[in-house]
């Protein structure tokens with residue numbers, strides 16, 4: 371699913387109005403009506419007080435259309451205009467007049483704190499104050515209004531985006547943003563719903579279709595995309611009856627050190643379970659016995675050193691290589707890594723200390739093959755690209771790094787974001803139970819396994835991240851958030867594959883429910 375920028379949304383409105391020859395404020399009518407339908411379906415006429423707070427732009431206009439429908443359907447509505455400026459939009463004014471036609475109870479004007487209405491815990495707040503048009507800091511009295519919402523503990527429904535969030539800039543003051551229980555977002559979710567610094571401003575969100583021109587939506591390329599089942603299904607490769615293990619490649623996992631052989635075990639097993647035909651683990655001598663015993667399906671090659679990797683030397687021709695899990699940063703390991711990078715031509719999946727070694731020895735970056743996949747977590751990314759002051763800057767820096775070094779960055783997190791040049795792909799699967807030792811090793815193995823099966827690197831990264839998260843989502847139903855182990859993710863990888871062809875109960879890309887375990 372595409373995530374449109376603010377500019378693209380405005381352009382989409384314009385194109386739609388032209389192509390569909392819409393009368394003025396028709397899109398606002400659609401937006402308000404859709405929100406009304408959403409509420410009406412759930413409330414069925416219940417007389418819960420609904421407080422609708424409208425700004426003076428089109429977001430406020432949406433709120434006024436909603437108010438009109440709720441009023442004509444007999445709901446218990448109080449409408450307020452948050453008087454935050456003088457430039458009321460044309461469509462706002464049209465909607466305002468239409469409200470006056472259906473009720474004698476005109477919207478109340480709020481200008482300062484003493485105007486704030488009483489809101490009870492069981493009331494409903496509709497936040498239609500600012501939408502994507504927010505363009506300056508929020509005044510203190512409006513921050514106080516947001517605080518008033520929060521203090522009331524009433525259910526808060528935000529129209530399009532929680533008021534106070536910019537679509538393309540970090541939050542200036544955490545008190546200047548509405549904390550929404552639910553956000554109904556028009557046409558496309560907003561990038562800020564997925565970034566660590568801003569995702570918490572709405573507990574759930576849903577996309578509302580207001581009939582923006584289909585061709586515009588189809589043909590407009592976006593920098594950001596959500597990756598859910600629909601997007602990965604075309605990547606899946608069905609198997610033919612006469613295929614054999616040679617068709618699915620030979621993955622190689624290089625890593626491990628004394629006390630960290632388990633990481634290699636997890637990654638190696640994941641290579642096979644993701645579908646590679648064969649797998650070899652290249653480990654220090656001490657890894658031989660545990661790997662051969664615990665994973666009979668894998669082949670094992672060992673370094674001359676007992677406890678660490680000192681010389682990467684193998685006589686097989688792997689189709690893909692994953693390097694770094696449990697490898698450490700011993701000087702002899704760095705030397706072996708450099709020598710390996712100098713001779714290697716196979717695309718790599720680079721994880722953990724193999725990323726850190728690049729950060730500490732930037733000249734090694736030049737030796738990384740084009741389209742290799744780096745899978746850093748927060749700290750590893752910081753060492754690699756430098757620190758950032760906001761999520762937006764982080765993504766910008768990651769894009770610059772990806773373009774400069776021609777690599778794919780898989781930034782691990784609650785919503786893992788794969789950065790490929792200017793493109794950013796946000797994954798929707800996964801849960802907090804997966805924040806557990808070895809989870810990253812499993813991801814490295816899955817992506818290596820997919821690369822072995824001749825998926826393009828970007829496909830392997832996106833599909834791997836999706837499957838890893840989905841397997842985790844299925845596994846958590848059995849093991850629970852606290853007790854899920856990385857190995858359980860591997861056990862559920864098969865279910866994740868099978869699940870690709872099951873009809874979703876609820877469109878995943880449209881509803882986000884954060885686990886609260």
Ligand SMILES: NC(=O)C1=CN([C@@H]2O[C@H](COP(=O)(O)OP(=O)(O)OC[C@H]3O[C@@H](n4cnc5c(N)ncnc54)[C@H](O)[C@@H]3O)[C@@H](O)[C@H]2O)[C@@H](O)CC1
Pocket residue numbers: 379382383397398401425426427428429430431432454455457458459499500501502503504505506507508509529530531556557580582
């Ligand atoms: N395709 C879509 O998505 C559609 C979106 N619509 C709505 O239109 C909204 C965008 O409308 P607008 O561009 O009018 O913008 P907004 O309604 O988001 O707000 C802009 C208004 O608030 C003022 N303002 C901005 N920042 C302020 C601040 N910090 N303090 C005080 N005043 C401030 C601006 O001067 C302007 O008057 C969307 O968020 C959505 O709700 C719908 O009406 C129609 C279709």
Ligand SMILES: [K+]
Pocket residue numbers: 429497498499500501528529530531532533
């Ligand atoms: K809003």
